[in-house]
Amino acid sequence: MAPTTPAPAPATPVRRGRAGVRVRTTVAATVVVAIAFALGGLLLALALGRSLSDQAASTAEQRAEEIAAQVERSGPGVLDPGADDPEPSDDDEDDDVEDVAWQVTTGDSLVASSGTGGRSLPRSEGTTRLDGDRYTVAVEDVEHEGTRYDVAVAVSLDDASDSVTALVPLLAVGLPVAVLLVGATTWVVTGRALRPVEAIRAQVASIGGDDLAARVPVPPSRDEVARLATTMNGMLERLEHSAEQQRRFVSDTSHELRSPLAGLRQTAEVARSHPAAIDQAELVEAVLEETARMQHLVEQMLVLTRTAEGGGGRRQGDVDLDDLLLAEATRLRRLRSDLAVDSSRVVPARAHGDGPALAQVVRNLADNAARHAAGTVRLSLEDGASGHVDVVVEDDGSGVPADDRERVFERFVRLDEARARDDGGSGLGLAIVREVARAHGGDARVEAGDLGGARFVVRLPAVADAS
Structure with missing residues (x-):
């Protein structure tokens, strides 16, 4: 006989406790972008501070080389303490260290200085604090007429600190806005991408066993969703063909079995109504002939069933x-x-x-x-x-x-x-x-x-x- 189709399993209820693909995708994209932006902002601030510090160090070295060249050529007496130094503002105290300060010393004696506010500069390169502010110091050794001189130039790092400080509020405002923009964009794009999937789901949910001719909509895009819809339509077509074959098989089987069954019944009714009309040998022969036809038909159908089921084990x-x-x-x-x-x-x-x-x-x-x-x-x-x-x-x-x-x-x-x-x-x-x-x-x-x-x-x- 044709293989009977097992009753469909009850649909598994959708779990509402877990967020959907759209929510998970948006949250994941937002978190990843937020982490990336935070690290990027941190690296930007560090790079900016390092770049400005290197620029200040370069300025200090260049100024130290210029002063050393003057001392070597003409001695410290030609140095103008106020030359090339910025004018102090009215609010500055007299003993404040200026943004660029230098001094020339020989041994423990101070020969000339500018902008130091009366304080001695370190005689080694690096960073130091003067009046609580950070400075980068450059040092040059020079000799004039047998006397060795030490030239030290200090350049303030306040500009670098101020620039980094000014950048932080911009990042604090801009990065969250960018993250929110990415999250909103992901939400919209994901929703549009999943819209065909929802249409496919709704169509599949509406298809019943008597409506296998229905097909799911195929979006015009040539992406995974379109291939999914095409594959599902192919599956529905195969199911429809299989169901149609099964219905036809059942119908044909009923028709084929009706003939020998009708012959058996007719022979039995004649034998019951007119016992003398059919002798026993003829009755047995008719019954054997019709049952043989039925047996052959059933055996053939069992072979087809076993083949359809993959050989029956x-x-x-x-x-x-x-x-x-x-x-x-x-x-x-x-x-x-x-x-x-x-x-x-x-x-x-x-x-x-x-x-x-x-x-x-x-x-x-x-x-x-x-x-x-x-x-x-x-x-x-x-x-x-x-x-x-x-x-x-x-x-x-x-x-x-x-x-x-x-x-x-x-x-x-x-x-x-x-x-x-x-x-x-x-x-x-x-x-x-x-x-x-x-x-x-x-x-x-x-x-x-x-x-x-x-x-x-x-x-x-x-x-x-x-x-």
Whole structure:
């Protein structure tokens, strides 16, 4: 019988306790950007402070070199304490250290100075504090007329500190605004990206078992969502085709079983109403004939069901196809003395699969050929392309018209309806052949044969070293 479709499992309720993709994406993007901006702002402030400090140190070194060159050339007496120094403002105290200060000393004696506010500058390079402010100091040694002089220049680092201090409020305001802008943009973009997904979800939720012809909307974009929608539509199409096949199978099966059941009932009613009209032998023969038809039909349907379910758990192994064909040739010769059965083209060949199912394929082909042959049936094995082997069964009958060569593999299809019923055909034999072949990674086809009738070819993956 056709496999029954299991009842669909109840839909799993959506968990509302967990945030959706849109919320998680927005939060993740916002957190990552906030961390990146915070680190970037910190590095910017540090880099700015370092750059301004290096600039002040360069200024101190340049000024120290200029003063040292003057002392070396003309001595410290030519130095003008007020030259090149900024004018102090009215608010500055007299003893304040200016932004740029220098001094020239020899030994422990101060020779000249400017902007130091009466304080001595360090005689080593580096940073120091004067009046609580940080300065960078540059030192040069110079000699004039046998006397060594030490030149020290100090440049204030207040400008660097002030610039960094001024940058902090800007970062404190600008970075949160930028983070909020990124979060809002992510929220909007993610919402638009997920809108087709929600449309797909809503459409899938509305599709029932009786409405498999419906399809989900495919967005115009060529992204993952569009591919998801296309894949889901393909799945729905396969489900619709499978459901339609199942409905047709059930309908055809009911129709096929109705005939032998009606025959049995009619025979039983006649025997009950008119016991003398049918003798016991005739009654037994009629019952056996109809039950045999029913048994054959049920067995064929069970084979189809087992094939559709993946073999029904049967064991797989290497199958000698030549043994199967030779056994069928012997059987046909025994049953049909009027047929010439040619098995001379059967060569050793082996396939991996379900032995009983492949035997059923060969028997169905042999029975079909014997049913339609005028006097000759030929069974053979041929090497197929790309590591395949072809099981070929031919007859010298009327053949299969080109327009019907695909239709003959459909279930319950009989090209000669009355004749097929009379000689026991169920309309399932060739359907079984194709489905078993495809379940083994092969296929089945029919074409015009050399004998003038039909030539059925079943292609199966071959196993090497079949001899």
